[in-house]
Amino acid sequence: MMQSTDTPPARSASTVHKWRHLAMQREVIVLLAMVLFNLIFTPHFCSLQPFNVNMTQVVTIVIVGIGMTLVVATGGIDLSVGASMAIAGALAPMLFLNVAGPLGVALAFELPVLAAALCGVFNGLLVTRLSVQPIVATLVLFIAGRGIAQVVTDGSLQAFNTPAFQWIALGKVAGVPFQVLLMLALVGVFVWVDRGRFELRRLRPGRPVRTADPGTRRARRRGRRLARAAQHALRAARARDRRQ
Incomplete structure (x- = not known):
C-alpha cells in the first residue's frame, strides 16, 4: 500500500503561509x-x-494617512503634507471672514480643497513630467508651503467665530463627534475605491494606483498609464489632507 508523500510539504507550506499572513498583520x-x-x-x-x-x-492622522497611502502605493513619498494643510488652513478663514453670508462658508469648504489639490498637481508634474524624485519634488513645497501660509496671514493667527464652520470640529451626531464620522466615511470610500468597486469613466482607480510604481514589472506588463496614475494619487492626497 503506497502512502502519499505530499502531506508534509503541504502542511509546511500552509504553516509558512499562516506565519507570513500573521507578519503582514x-x-x-x-x-x-x-x-x-x-x-x-x-x-x-x-x-x-x-x-x-x-x-x-x-482623526487628522487617519485622514492624512489615507492620502499618504495613495502616494506610497505608487512607490513615492510626500513630505509636503503639512505645508499643503497650512496653505489650505490659512485660506479657509480668509474666505468666510471676508465674504459675508453662506457664500463665504461654501467657498471656505471648496476653494481650500482646490488649492490643496493644485499643490498635488504641482508635485505630480515634478515627479511624472520632469522625472524628479518624489522626496526631492515634495521637499520644494515642504519648504515653500509654510512660507506661503505665513505671507497670506501676515504671520498672525486668524480668530473667527463661525458656528457653521466650527461645527465640523465641535459638532456631534447622536453623541458621536462629527469629525469621527467624517473620518470613518473617508476610510470607507477609500476602501471601496481601492477594492475596485467604483468605476469612473470605465477606469477602476484602485488598480492603476496599486500598480503605478514604475519599478514593477507588473505595472509595465499591464500597460498602465503610470505617470497619470501617480499624478492623480498626489492630487487626491492633497485634497484628502485638506479635509482634516
Whole structure:
C-alpha cells in the first residue's frame, strides 16, 4: 500500500503561509496589544469620554494617512503634507471672514480643497513630467508651503467665530463627534475605491494606483498609464489632507 508523500510539504507550506499572513498583520497586533495594555493599566480607559478624546485626536492622522497611502502605493513619498494643510488652513478663514453670508462658508469648504489639490498637481508634474524624485519634488513645497501660509496671514493667527464652520470640529451626531464620522466615511470610500468597486469613466482607480510604481514589472506588463496614475494619487492626497 503506497502512502502519499505530499502531506508534509503541504502542511509546511500552509504553516509558512499562516506565519507570513500573521507578519503582514503586525500593525493590527501591535494596536491590539496597546489597547489591552491600556485596558489593564490605565484607569477609565474604556469609558466614553476618553474614547471620544482618543478618536478626535486621531482623526487628522487617519485622514492624512489615507492620502499618504495613495502616494506610497505608487512607490513615492510626500513630505509636503503639512505645508499643503497650512496653505489650505490659512485660506479657509480668509474666505468666510471676508465674504459675508453662506457664500463665504461654501467657498471656505471648496476653494481650500482646490488649492490643496493644485499643490498635488504641482508635485505630480515634478515627479511624472520632469522625472524628479518624489522626496526631492515634495521637499520644494515642504519648504515653500509654510512660507506661503505665513505671507497670506501676515504671520498672525486668524480668530473667527463661525458656528457653521466650527461645527465640523465641535459638532456631534447622536453623541458621536462629527469629525469621527467624517473620518470613518473617508476610510470607507477609500476602501471601496481601492477594492475596485467604483468605476469612473470605465477606469477602476484602485488598480492603476496599486500598480503605478514604475519599478514593477507588473505595472509595465499591464500597460498602465503610470505617470497619470501617480499624478492623480498626489492630487487626491492633497485634497484628502485638506479635509482634516
